[in-house]
Amino acid sequence: MSDVANDRSPDLAAVVRAAFAPSKSQKGGASTTSDLSIDEELNLHAIGWEPVELVSGYSVFSTPVGLWSWGQGEIVAATEAHAHAFANAISRIHRDAAAVGAHGVVGVAIERSVYSTYTEVTLLGTAVRPIGAGAINASGLFVSDLSARDFSRLMIAGWQPLGLATGASFVYAPRRTMGAALTQQSQNIELTNYTEAMYNAREMAMERMQQSALSMNGTGVVEVKVVEGPMTFASHAIGFAVWGTVVRLAAQSHRPMTPSMVVSLDDTRVAFDAATLE
Amino acid sequence: MSDHVNDLPEATERRLEELEHGLFTSDLSVNEFLLVKEAGFHPVGLVMGSSIYHTGIQTRKWSQSQELTKLTEAMYNARELAMNRMEEEAAELGADGVVGVRLDVNYYEWGKDAAEFIAVGTAVKAEDGVSRRNKLGKPFTSDLSGQDFWTLSQTGYAPQGLVMGTCVYHIAHRGLGQALSTTGQNVELPNFTQALYEARELAMTRMQDESTRLGASGIVGVRLEEKSHQWGSHTIEFLALGTAVTRTGDPVTLTKPTTIISLDN
Numbered sequence: 001m002s003d004v005a006n007d008r009s010p011d012l013a014a015v016v017r018a019a020f021a022p023s024k025s026q027k028g029g030a031s032t033t034s035d036l037s038i039d040e041e042l043n044l045h046a047i048g049w050e051p052v053e054l055v056s057g058y059s060v061f062s063t064p065v066g067l068w069s070w071g072q073g074e075i076v077a078a079t080e081a082h083a084h085a086f087a088n089a090i091s092r093i094h095r096d097a098a099a100v101g102a103h104g105v106v107g108v109a110i111e112r113s114v115y116s117t118y119t120e121v122t123l124l125g126t127a128v129r130p131i132g133a134g135a136i137n138a139s140g141l142f143v144s145d146l147s148a149r150d151f152s153r154l155m156i157a158g159w160q161p162l163g164l165a166t167g168a169s170f171v172y173a174p175r176r177t178m179g180a181a182l183t184q185q186s187q188n189i190e191l192t193n194y195t196e197a198m199y200n201a202r203e204m205a206m207e208r209m210q211q212s213a214l215s216m217n218g219t220g221v222v223e224v225k226v227v228e229g230p231m232t233f234a235s236h237a238i239g240f241a242v243w244g245t246v247v248r249l250a251a252q253s254h255r256p257m258t259p260s261m262v263v264s265l266d267d268t269r270v271a272f273d274a275a276t277l278e
Numbered sequence: 279m280s281d282h283v284n285d286l287p288e289a290t291e292r293r294l295e296e297l298e299h300g301l302f303t304s305d306l307s308v309n310e311f312l313l314v315k316e317a318g319f320h321p322v323g324l325v326m327g328s329s330i331y332h333t334g335i336q337t338r339k340w341s342q343s344q345e346l347t348k349l350t351e352a353m354y355n356a357r358e359l360a361m362n363r364m365e366e367e368a369a370e371l372g373a374d375g376v377v378g379v380r381l382d383v384n385y386y387e388w389g390k391d392a393a394e395f396i397a398v399g400t401a402v403k404a405e406d407g408v409s410r411r412n413k414l415g416k417p418f419t420s421d422l423s424g425q426d427f428w429t430l431s432q433t434g435y436a437p438q439g440l441v442m443g444t445c446v447y448h449i450a451h452r453g454l455g456q457a458l459s460t461t462g463q464n465v466e467l468p469n470f471t472q473a474l475y476e477a478r479e480l481a482m483t484r485m486q487d488e489s490t491r492l493g494a495s496g497i498v499g500v501r502l503e504e505k506s507h508q509w510g511s512h513t514i515e516f517l518a519l520g521t522a523v524t525r526t527g528d529p530v531t532l533t534k535p536t537t538i539i540s541l542d543n
Contacts, residue, residue, distance in 0.1 A: 150308035157312050186335045188352040190359060191392055194330035198394065199290070202326065207293050210301060220302040222311050224324055226398065230386050244303065257312055259428070261535040 034126040036107065040148035047152045050131045053100040057093030057123040061085040068116055068234035071172045074204065075237060078170040081119045082241065083208070086112075086166045089121040090143055098138035102127030104161070105143045106151045110243065116233045144245040146223065154222075158251030162216045167208030168241035169201040175236065201240040202228070209242045218246035294370050297323040304400040306378060310424025314377065317431040319402040322371045327363025328396040331356035335391075338448040338513065343473035345480065346513065349446035353515060356395040357381060357442065361419070364397040368417040373401035374410035375418035377427050379440050381519070385508060393507070412438045413493045420521040422499060430498070434530035435523040438492040443484030443518045447477035451512060478502065481516040494522035 034051035036044070044050060061081040068075065097105050108125030126148065144151065144161040151161065174193045176184075184191075213221050224244035231237045297303070304311060304321040314321060333356075336348040360381070368376050379399035386394065399419065404410050412418045420437035422430060430437065450469055460467070481502070489497050500520035507515060 146308060153312065154308050157315075184332050185391075187332065188334040188348060188355060189332050190356070191330045191332050194392070194394075195328065198328055198330060202328075203290055203293055206303070206324070207296075210293065210296050210303065213303070214296070214301060219300055220304065220321070222304055223307055224303055224305040226305065229384060235386065244305075254315055256316055259313065259316065261429070261432075261533055262538045263535045265537055265539045 035124075036126055036148050040107075043152040044128060044148050045131070047155050048131055049128050049152070049155075051148075052102045052127040052129055053097075055093055055096035055100065055102070055105055055125060055127045057089040057091070057096065058121070059085045059088035059092065060118050060120045061088070062118045063116070065117060068231065068237045070236075072174070073171065074200070075170040075172060078114070078119070078237075078239075079168055079204075082114065082168040082170070083166070085119045085121040086164075086168075086243075089123045090164060093123045093125065093143055094138045094141050097127040097141050097143075098135065100127055101129060101133075101135035102141065103129040103133060103136055104141055106161075107147045108143055108145045108164070110145055110164075112227075112241070114231065114239060116231075145243070146245050150223075153257075154247065156255065157257055158249060158253065158255045159247045160250035162218050162246040162248055164243060165209045165213040165216070165218070165221050165246045166241070166243040167205040167210070167212065168239065169204035169208070170231075170237055170239045171197050171201040173197050173230065173236050173238050197238060198228075198240075201238050205240045205242050209244070213246045216246050217248065219248050221246050290367065291370070294323070294367065297371055305398065306400050306424050310378065310427075313424040313428040314400075314402055315405075317428045318405050319374070319377075320405050322373050322401045322403050323367075324398070325364050325367040325371070325373075325376060325401045326396065326398045327360040327365070327367065328394060329356050329359035329363070330392055330394045331359070332392045339450075341450050341453060342448070343450040343469065343476070344448055345477070346446045346448050349509070349513075349515075350444060353444045353446060353517075356393070357397070357444070360395040360397040361440070364399060365416055365419065368399075368401040368419075371401050372403060373417045374404050375420065375437065376401050377420050377437075378423055379419050379421045381421075381440075381442075383507070391508075410436060421519065422521050426499065430523065432530070433532065434526055434528055435496075435498075436526045438494045438522045438524050439488070441485050441488035441492070441494075441497060441520055441522045443481040443486070443488065444515060445477050445480040445484070446509075446513065446515045447473060447480075448513045449473040449477075477514065477516045478518075481518040485518040485520060489520075489522035492522050493524065495524045497522050 032051050033054045035054060036051055041051060061084045063077050063081045067077055093105055105125040105127050108123050111122040113120045142161050142163050145164065146161060154161065174197055209221065221244040224242055226242050228240045231239055302321045303324040305324055306314060306321060311321065331352065333352040334348050336346045338346060364376065376399040379397060382396045384394040410418065418437050419440040421440050422437060450473065497520040500518060503517045505515050506513060
């Protein structure tokens, strides 16, 4: 997936590179930028990691005009645009993170929009590294949408994030003939052709996500997010997109965390407000 | 158990085969993932079932409260289809159960009376190799989160299945005379009250019937949802949903909870 990205994506604009130049020069420098909360930062330090810099990746990929309206099967161009936009954004955030000497990016906020003529992906997260560690190759970095808190918990349990796995598929929903629609009017009946279209989109998307997880040598994908349904601008096109963080057991075995039960003494929230009846 | 008709598409089986070779996918959060591991289970895959279903038409009498059996049936059938497909996927993976099940209904522009019913959850398998399937030999299902699942296992109970009961009910309109006679008064409207009661009772009873069939000793986390979907304000679906549980017989030592004051807002 990232091979494709490298072929197609142009390098970052010189302006952006210049912006990152100072942080490169001050090796082990004091100032860092991060969008972590205080306790997340503490969590990171507790497992021997530190934030380095706020990094981002962005990509817009165009789709042909008139693509969405009529056809059968998968809307290949839309699916490809989605895959490329994700791959490009990921490879850029990799480059950004490598430039500041990070070993990974956590808490990546993923903004993904599919419009009729283009697909847009924005990634923004905090680059992190083991305290004082030197720079590594961009290909060895991980990018994860897990929060710093989840990241540290995962590391404590002996697991390590490997990267983002994504998969998407867009298909045309079949149209019912007038006759079929009329005869079905008063019946309770499953619309098998729609169900099948939905299933196909889902299977292809999930399969692609699994493929990208396997290509990273992952053994699992956690926090899988699912976005599905018809496109707002084309009701006869169904989209199905999934993404999640690929993980692998890094330690010898899973380390149990033995939770303890607590009762919080915080004030309870107002459950019912008489004035608004909510 | 899954010897009978297996109507999963071919692509699904390919995907599931990959999962059988060690890769897992899951929509559990990291916390839930770790707690499911803590409870002695390992996630095996994100499983899903969906059905796009066309709901028939049933005439309702303006001034009569009644159950709309045809619509109730549709809501049942469609959900059963989605749930069964999800269970089939889980069975295919050799899972013992499915946790964090969500049932959603989506309406799409392209079919006014068609809705997508979808069931999603994470299939899990016991790490000690002992089957935890339910009385019917199927993987258990549960809408409990990873946190609730762990807590439940600490108390010596095990989920048996996601049980539900539904009832689509038409609530009569009031006649003009009735409306006029109560204007300006504080008064209970018995016909509305009664109709809502009856509908709710029907839904709850059906849910309990399902749990009896599973030989469960109780239902936890019951939610009662009332939705009008697309039928107008006087037709309401009452949906009761919960997780049927039963005692495992393992000895339990309940730890006393620690009281804490959290420092976050």
